[in-house]
Amino acid sequence: xxxxYLFLAEGFEEVEALTPVDLLRRAGVDVMTVAVGEFRQVTGxxxxxxxADLLLDDEDMADAELLVAPGGMPGASNLAASRKVxxxxxxxxxxGGLVAAICAAPSVLxxxxxxxxxxxxxxxxxxxxxLKENGAEYTADQRVVRDAxxxxxxxxxxxxxxxxxxVEALKPGKSAEVAAGILL
Numbered sequence: 286x287x288x289x290y291l292f293l294a295e296g297f298e299e300v301e302a303l304t305p306v307d308l309l310r311r312a313g314v315d316v317m318t319v320a321v322g323e324f325r326q327v328t329g330x331x332x333x334x335x336x337a338d339l340l341l342d343d344e345d346m347a348d349a350e351l352l353v354a355p356g357g358m359p360g361a362s363n364l365a366a367s368r369k370v371x372x373x374x375x376x377x378x379x380x381g382g383l384v385a386a387i388c389a390a391p392s393v394l395x396x397x398x399x400x401x402x403x404x405x406x407x408x409x410x411x412x413x414x415x416l417k418e419n420g421a422e423y424t425a426d427q428r429v430v431r432d433a434x435x436x437x438x439x440x441x442x443x444x445x446x447x448x449x450x451x452v453e454a455l456k457p458g459k460s461a462e463v464a465a466g467i468l469l
Contacts, residue, residue, distance in 0.1 A: 287350030289314055289455070290373075293337050294321040294364045298357030299329040301387045304444035305353055305451055311466060312452040312459045317344075321367050330357040341369055351455060352377050354395070356388020356409060356440070365394045374398060378434065383454055385436040387447050392416050395435070404432040407439045445469065 291306055302318070309316040320327050320337035328334045346352070352374055354364050364370050371394070378384050378400040386395050391408040392415030395401050402420035407430045413423045424430050428443040429450045436454060438447035445467075453460040 287315070287348060288346075289316040289351040289353065289451075290319050290346050290349050291316060291353040291355065292319050292321055292341075292364055292370055293327040293329075293335060293355070294360045294367070294370075295328060296330050296357055296363055297327065297355045297360035298388055298441060299331055299333045299335070300441045300444045301357065301438075301447070302329070302355035303335070305355075305385075305448040308445070308448035308452055308463055308467070309455070312456055312463050314350075314452070314455055319344075319346075321364060321370055330360060341367070346373055347376065349373075349377060349382060351383040351385060351451065353451065354384075354386040354390040356386070356390045356393075358389055361386075361389035361393040364390065365397065370394070371398055374400065381434050383434050383436070385438075385447070385451055385454075387438040387443065388412075388440045391421075391437040395437070396421055400435060401437075404435055405430050406432065406435065406437040408437060409440045 318337040388409040392412035396419035406421045429438045449460040
């Protein structure tokens, strides 16, 4: 079974990271959280410390099913500053693998890598220039956008729809069951 990896860098947006992990696991997806830094303990933008499942160098993620980048600042910038994270996302997208990002991460991480060029995408309001400058079609009116192998979302209030879109991409039809289970 392939694995989904969600990356945690200092300053990540907690809701945008933990909601997808929770709902993906409810759907039976093998998802691992990955600390981008020296320690498995990573502190989010609002002071919540999470212990990741593994460190960035602990596992070969070249055959991942899905790579997920939560937003938050400076979390998204810290993800983008990691050459290994950038290389993993670029390689995953180049081979047609699923990549996903929410909030600032589509603009700060995915767009500069060329992953969103020619694709529809959304992000947190105020970060849209990063999408446009890198050839993406910004869709301000949508909370979650899927274009081919890329899923983007606009911010914390979209964490549940974003997570359900990830579930649907990996397990078609399963998102309705997960949504019902959380009374959505």
